[in-house]
Amino acid sequence: MRRPRWESLTGRQPALFALILLVLSIAINLIVQPNMFARETLNSNMRVFLPLILLAVGQAIVILGGGIDISVGAIASIVNTVLATRVGLDGSPQEMWTYVFLSLLIGLLAGAINGFFIAYLRLQPIITTYATSFLYAGFALYILPNPGGGIPATIAQLYRSSTPLNLPLAFFIILIVLLIWLYLRATRYGRFLYAVGGRPQAAYETAVPVTWVQFSMYVISGLMAALSGIAITMLSGSGNADIGGPMTLNSITAVVIGGNALSGGIGGVAGPIMGAITLGVLQNIISFADIDTWWETFVRATIIVVALAAPGIVNLFRRRQS
Amino acid sequence: MRRPRWESLTGRQPALFALILLVLSIAINLIVQPNMFARETLNSNMRVFLPLILLAVGQAIVILGGGIDISVGAIASIVNTVLATRVGLDGSPQEMWTYVFLSLLIGLLAGAINGFFIAYLRLQPIITTYATSFLYAGFALYILPNPGGGIPATIAQLYRSSTPLNLPLAFFIILIVLLIWLYLRATRYGRFLYAVGGRPQAAYETAVPVTWVQFSMYVISGLMAALSGIAITMLSGSGNADIGGPMTLNSITAVVIGGNALSGGIGGVAGPIMGAITLGVLQNIISFADIDTWWETFVRATIIVVALAAPGIVNLFRRRQS
Amino acid sequence: MAESLSARNIVKRYGGVVALSDGNLDVHAREVVALIGANGSGKSTMSKVINGVVVLDGGQLLLDGQPIRFTSPQVAKNAGISTVFQELSLIPQMTVAENIWLTREPLNAFGVVDRKAIKTRTEELLALFEGTYKTALHPDSPIASLPPDERQIIEILKAMSFDPWLIILDEATASLDSRQVQRLFDLVAKWKEQGKAIVFVSHRMEEIFRIADKYTVLRNGRTVGAGSIKDINEQQLIKLMIEKESALGFLRGEAKTEEKIEKEVSLEVENLTSGTLRGVSLQVHKGELVGIGGLQGQGQRHLLHSLFGDIPYSGTVRLFHKDVRFKHPHEAMKAGVALVPGDRAKEGLLYIRSILDNMLLPSWRRYGMPLKVSNARKDAEQTGSSLNLKMAGLDAPVSSLSGGNAQKVVIGKWLMRNPQVLLLDDPTKGVDVGSKAEFYSLLTRLSEEGKTILFYSSDDEELIGLCDRVLVMHDGMIRTELSGNTLTKENLIAASLGAGERLGGDA
């Protein structure tokens, strides 16, 4: 009816900006690394990006629901250390699958602990998960004080080099996650999630099971963190109690670049996935553009600043004009 | 008129819980370290706590005004590297004071950049300062790529061992900061700060200069971060571009333990100061209680969880009862 | 002090929505101008243009005939204009005194706020409404702890404390009961004497005719009429406000017949007691529309929220002859009970989500798994139009709606559940006359379909015009029941003040 204005475009498709950014960064990457879409390169990139993507999906759901989860990286670390110590470099595939299952349980439990504190005891999400991140990181360190251990090379290889239909394995995993999300969003649960993130008090007044939705979203985030931990273990083939830590802030960055509002209730999951890929591609660009090590930090910072601030600045200009 | 209930006590005196926690932790510290109040011990503790205290004060003011500042640690780092490289180990006291003055200007400028983006361009505080923290940290690294440099030992000594009136120098600095805050709070500016933190739209409609207040609080926070950077340079006597980074999250923790609401408009500065001291004392307790290395991380995490969660849990029980 | 303010051909757009296309308003000292119009016609926008909260996109403001630009609220404040905002401009975390004097705190020599002076002056202001609020209202009370009517009073006192020459009252009476309204009108009379000008926004015709000297009517962002109130009557005013004269006749409902009484009892309450309620008993029949009246805060909302499972209570509640005790609104909803909350600013709405999302939130269950969104959309459209909802589209966020239209979304989302028992907690606050009429006919239709409706309103006219019976509450108890020809304005006021027993004789 009316011509679509930028405002309504970004308002209804918050992921639009993420898409533009992604396309842009892929274009630049193609310049510095022309063989980027070769099967091998694509696969080696995607398998590296996948752990962050999975983490960002969980983070996106929590943020959508009006929370935040600072402990995701630590949960991934626990899973990594458990797999690396219990399966071991010469474990059997069967053992591996048993412990993959256990890992999911661990993620579930860790998420449930967060959810319990936040949803039932009504503690502040940022503080609570910041605190539990210490606990979880400590626990990972307790399981595996020193980097080491590992999973059987054959299984790591499975993750590293499977390319069904000539596409990276990671594509299929992302696709499955996305489909589950699209289904979830189209259910009542999805609507409740947006409602709780929009305004929990109002949702509560409308008899949305707020406590339960909040609890469940931390469980989902724990589960995604566990998946991320499994992916990173497959990638590195070994254990390191610190492996997940640095990924937490990146996951939040990915979600924000992906167009979700940190205050909750706005956004989705496709945007954050694109955000996570963008972050990875940026890393590639920096690495291939042969930027001097000292400038790297700077360039990286500037790119992140721009990526984070750009939607706000675009909005601003729009506002000024109208 | 009515008997004071816990609710109204903590509501009006949000720092009450911080006070209880502080007294408790000091009591425990006294058990494990009986000479804690000896002049030397007190001084050596307070001078270590001071940088975090100053950072927490700035953070508290921003959080009161409804914002958050993730870049404070990086600002402190810039100041540290500037002092360490420009003054140098054999600089003159006069040079030192010149650069202390310059440091304050740097803090002011960094805060003003944050404030400009947030207040005038209306970007999200958490994202903006997270992004500028990269820039500032990169800048600090640019000034001083390798740890080193320093300030004249005599000046460091001044900070480290001055005990006027037999009290640690830090006491007087804290006192001055507190007095300035108490004055500020009693002025119109103080009211504006609480109003902007409480409901910016309403404040705007009431003709409170919202933009200006928001801008100014980031400037204050930048200034406090610069003071913190000066203090930590005096403490360590040398430069390290990474010195401030880990302090940012601690400053937020201190503010929350201090009873301020992360959503803004509630709290003060005395609570966060107590919160920062509590964090330091906890560190002492853990180190004197002779806890096994591996358990230390765990114990530390648990104590922080409890400290952070306790007010919420108390509230919860109160709510259940009523 | 200025003598007059004029707004000429004001244009104001919010993104793609044109809130004002040709707004005109003239107001002079010593007069009350009623600014009227349907929900979303641009009244609040006009107020915000005049007080500098929004910057106009076209047109001109004239102060004493001189063009003036209001670029911020500060500028307008300095020009002596102050406002009672429809959505209030109070900071919940701050106290009554702090809120009232914000930006004008008396300072001592050191620039320190003089707390004693503030307190005394606040007490003086509070005295103006003495007796109409609970005794706990005190200069040091935090705003967050106050009920809506007391907040509204503070907002009024705050606007007044600027000592402006022009006061804009944007639906300042919507949350007030009749006694509080009377106090406000006494003040307005005094302001007029002092040479102040007043812009009065209200949807209550009776109030407009009581205090206004002039009127200005907005329709779809355009001023379509202005003049002296003496020269116009209610019907003419309404005709100016709304394009179609739908259901207007219903406005003053004719006396109800007593035929419904024979129907079965659907809701029975015995000796319900909670914090504020001191033993409430009542019976409502199927297909009956029962009103609850009384002054603010006599336990009406407590009663409704207790029935909805929101507040714990003792006593018995029987629904369709079965004892129930809802522990959570969820259970009440399952049993076919719906509550339309009143304080829309606080409860009810997800401002950043779409109108569609908001309307359907309680009803998604009906639309399967995965949800059949197109069906839901159709139903929402239907409910929206039955409530006369003025919106850019179902996907627009609720934050883009005018106050009254947002309230319609609150009502609509509960009606969409098709409840058997409908509890209404002062639902028409700020809803315009035309929409009210549609809403009333909707309620009547529902009750004719056999729904049980319990309807609390702070608007006495509404209770009298619409309800079969009115239960008047005072101090946590039902003091009086009015129906048939005892249901008159005089009786309602008398009963509200606690003069229950003498009633029979009065009629």
Added chain:
Amino acid sequence: GAPQTEPPAATQEPATEAPATEAPTEMPATESPTEAPATGEATEAPGAEGAPFTIGISNPFISSEYRTQMIEELIAVNQEYMDQGITTELVIESADTDVAGQIQQLQNLIAQDVDAILVNPGDVSGLNATLQEALDAGIIVISVDQELDVPGVYNVGIDQKEWAKTSAQWLADKLGGEGDIVQIEGFPGHPANVARMEGVAEVFAEYPGINVLATDTGRWDEATGQQVMSNFLASYPNLDGYWTQDGMAIGALQAVMAANPAQWPQGVGEGRCQYLRLWEEALTLNPEFDSIAVANHPGVSPTGLRIAVNMLQGKQVDESKLGGANDLSFVLPLAAVITSDNLDEGLAMCEGQPDAYLLDDILTEEEVQEFFVQ
């Protein structure tokens, strides 16, 4: 891991002529003032008979195999002394913390009246003033693993630059001074990384035929190292070699094994059992592959503990044996240099050790005596 009281072997010594023998003569003059606290200590605490001594440890970073092995070995070596009644239980301050936190650690050690402090500094100069206070309090301070510039503080460690040069030299030789290589470094700006990269640059500067195509940081992280190497392999399929350090070497080799390019680059490894085992596995994939593993061994710390105990017992340090930037450093020989020649020996040393075990060497009491005036 089982504490290693019997050092693996003295056989690794040939690899390094300790670069410790410069300017031995001028030292005494400048050293005498700083000697004072140590002697003061000796007289206050009545020498060897003043035992048992209490020794404190300050360590600001815990989650690395190096640090864990270090702490375990410290406890084990201290146990020997405890059994002889020379020392008491160690006072260990070990936690992840920042500069202020380590200052607090040190202050707490001072407050607990320890006789000596072994510090693994998290900052090259941020602790100076606090360490000076410790010296002033008559405490013997020894910095391990990181050379400090505080008169009176002795340093114990290997020469990081020399350590890096050893493997860079090997790579240059292996490639015959000719070829395309890439470098994966640790944290840019970290003193150890800076020293190492300087050494590497010095070596390669002598070989104009060696062409460094790119340098990236692997942040001393195995997974990052792997990713960086994967990227390099994708864009430079004809690499001749790579230089890297520590745990990143494992990631890099894994990346090579995964990519399995037509021509494998020769690469630098690390002296850790996991690497040696991976190397062995890599040889099954491509027997042409060659590598070198030089350990940066945690055993320097327990050696430092032995030095501290000797000092506490009143023995005089033979200043002429000291080296480093300020001639205040006990420069220890590299623990193990494993090449294809002695890979079997290396694997034998790893027998029964966990993957994380770093090839190690703790000087014996007798070897330590070499540093003291006889």
